[in-house]
Amino acid sequence: MRVHLINPSSVSFGTAVITPRWQYVLAAATPSCFGDPILVDETLSQVDPERIEKGDAVGIGIHTANALRGYEIGKIAREREAHVIFGGIHATLFPEEAMELGGAHAVVKGDGDVVWAIALSDCLNGRPKPVYTGGQIEASNFVAARWDLVPRNRYMWASVQTVRGCPKHCSFCSVWRTDGQRPRQRTSDVVIEEIVQLRRLGFRFIALADDNFYPVTLTDLDLALRQNNPQRLNELKQMRAERFELMARLAQLPEDTVFFTQITMEAAEDTEFLDAMSAAHIKGALVGVESVTPEGLKDVYKDFNSAGQNLIERLRTFKRHGVHVLGSFIFGLPSDRPETFDMTAAAAISAELTFAQFVTLSPYPGTVDFTRWEKTLGPNPPTIAGVPLTRRWRIPQALRPKLYWDHPVMSAEEIRSRTQSVWDKFYGWRPIWKRSGFIKSSRGRLAFVLISRIYRHMYADTGIATDSARVTWSGRWTRWMAKPCRRLFAGRPMPDLAVPSLRVDLPVAVDL
Numbered sequence: 150m151r152v153h154l155i156n157p158s159s160v161s162f163g164t165a166v167i168t169p170r171w172q173y174v175l176a177a178a179t180p181s182c183f184g185d186p187i188l189v190d191e192t193l194s195q196v197d198p199e200r201i202e203k204g205d206a207v208g209i210g211i212h213t214a215n216a217l218r219g220y221e222i223g224k225i226a227r228e229r230e231a232h233v234i235f236g237g238i239h240a241t242l243f244p245e246e247a248m249e250l251g252g253a254h255a256v257v258k259g260d261g262d263v264v265w266a267i268a269l270s271d272c273l274n275g276r277p278k279p280v281y282t283g284g285q286i287e288a289s290n291f292v293a294a295r296w297d298l299v300p301r302n303r304y305m306w307a308s309v310q311t312v313r314g315c316p317k318h319c320s321f322c323s324v325w326r327t328d329g330q331r332p333r334q335r336t337s338d339v340v341i342e343e344i345v346q347l348r349r350l351g352f353r354f355i356a357l358a359d360d361n362f363y364p365v366t367l368t369d370l371d372l373a374l375r376q377n378n379p380q381r382l383n384e385l386k387q388m389r390a391e392r393f394e395l396m397a398r399l400a401q402l403p404e405d406t407v408f409f410t411q412i413t414m415e416a417a418e419d420t421e422f423l424d425a426m427s428a429a430h431i432k433g434a435l436v437g438v439e440s441v442t443p444e445g446l447k448d449v450y451k452d453f454n455s456a457g458q459n460l461i462e463r464l465r466t467f468k469r470h471g472v473h474v475l476g477s478f479i480f481g482l483p484s485d486r487p488e489t490f491d492m493t494a495a496a497a498i499s500a501e502l503t504f505a506q507f508v509t510l511s512p513y514p515g516t517v518d519f520t521r522w523e524k525t526l527g528p529n530p531p532t533i534a535g536v537p538l539t540r541r542w543r544i545p546q547a548l549r550p551k552l553y554w555d556h557p558v559m560s561a562e563e564i565r566s567r568t569q570s571v572w573d574k575f576y577g578w579r580p581i582w583k584r585s586g587f588i589k590s591s592r593g594r595l596a597f598v599l600i601s602r603i604y605r606h607m608y609a610d611t612g613i614a615t616d617s618a619r620v621t622w623s624g625r626w627t628r629w630m631a632k633p634c635r636r637l638f639a640g641r642p643m644p645d646l647a648v649p650s651l652r653v654d655l656p657v658a659v660d661l
């Protein structure tokens with residue numbers, strides 16, 4: 150029985166931005182008696198059905214955006230008499246759908262690190278169970294990825310996870326419900342081992358694919374202190390100390406190493422943390438700004454964010470402490486008005502964001518928004534091409550609506566075109582060139598311009614773009630630019646790189 154791990158995608162570029170980490174984790178979780186799994190990432194190239202043989206086990210990881218393509222692959226694998234196992238966020242939320250539409254024999258719900266080996270062994274015995282509940286395992290049980298299997302020259306970024314789960318509860322996000330609100334943090338030993346392995350291979354750009362890299366805020370510590378809860382306070386201090394410990398070890402890596410992560414805006418209150426990030430080569434972070442107005446933040450349960458001038462100051466703080474920000478904004482919130490778009494574009498530029506993304510509000514399965522939206526449509530929701538609107542990811546792409554909620558004052562078309570114009574404003578050639586001013590070398594500035602354009606065009610393919618002609622053009626442009634861009638990211642292999650040691654002079658407490 151051979152094991153296949155397939156990352157579905159309807160479009161392949163030959164080169165991809167980021168390694169699909171789950172494939173390399175499940176490869177490591179595959180018992181050695183099955184040999185090395187066959188990894189297929191369809192963002193590179195499409196699966197070859199001929200390679201799937203009777204009795205093989207085929208693992209397919211899906212999220213909502215690639216579920217339809219995943220189901221196509223599942224049916225092909227089932228026709229070839231393989232054992233079909235689905236996993237990932239979407240299969241966790243809709244296991245029955247993977248069975249009905251994707252030919253699944255089994256679905257792994259939650260973390261696959263531990264249950265994957267059990268599912269494979271049951272397949273070998275010809276008796277896979279319909280559901281394997283992986284749940285939310287402790288960080289000590291997270292499996293380190295098998296990077297020896299990665300095709301080094303086809304990815305720009307590698308991905309390593311340091312913490313799973315997020316204590317917040319944003320209405321549009323499923324992370325806190327699927328990964329939990331208790332941050333599960335890996336020790337610095339296992340994280341640094343993986344990172345050094347990647348640097349030895351020649352990856353110098355590494356995404357810290359965390360739900361929230363700043364799981365303990367100063368406000369959390371202050372609250373535990375005021376509640377006179379010493380146990381909680383110690384737990385939080387310990388977690389914070391472990392973050393600093395990891396960052397101190399990352400700081401010992403070669404100077405040209407670049408990390409990128411996700412973080413909440415609250416980190417701006419904690420300049421000691423930002424300085425440690427910068428020293429640790431964490432040069433950039435995605436910050437969910439969502440909205441520039443207090444009403445918009447209320448709409449998405451994110452009132453811990455700032456609005457107005459305070460927002461701009463907070464975002465600038467990141468950059469002043471050496472951390473570039475990719476700001477993420479949502480349009481189509483009930484409180485948005487036509488003037489919100491220009492205000493947002495102006496705030497993104499004034500806050501000195503290095504990159505920005507502007508998405509329209511969509512109800513994602515597993516979120517509070519989705520549950521609320523599903524309820525409003527009642528037991529008999531409208532259908533498109535025979536698919537209920539509440540299962541929108543099954544509607545063929547070309548027929549999918551651009552917006553799922555009626556907005557109080559704007560049409561879907563108005564929201565779409567205004568969103569598009571904010572993208573165009575932020576990613577015009579002139580503003581990009583101006584933003585690249587922080588880079589000294591002209592080669593570096595050129596790289597920045599290319600990356601900004603490729604980022605903008607890749608997004609054009611994910612529902613933000615206007616019409617199919619624009620999407621097709623974007624696809625071509627991205628394919629054309631992807632290879633030279635990848636070369637800009639490549640590093641020199643460092644086979645002799647040593648694992649940075651653990652320093653003993655780290656802060657373990659915080660003065661409040």
Ligand code: SF4
Pocket residue numbers: 315316317318319322323324325360361413437
């Ligand atoms: S959007 Fe970010 S901060 Fe909010 S719950 Fe999700 S991961 Fe946490």
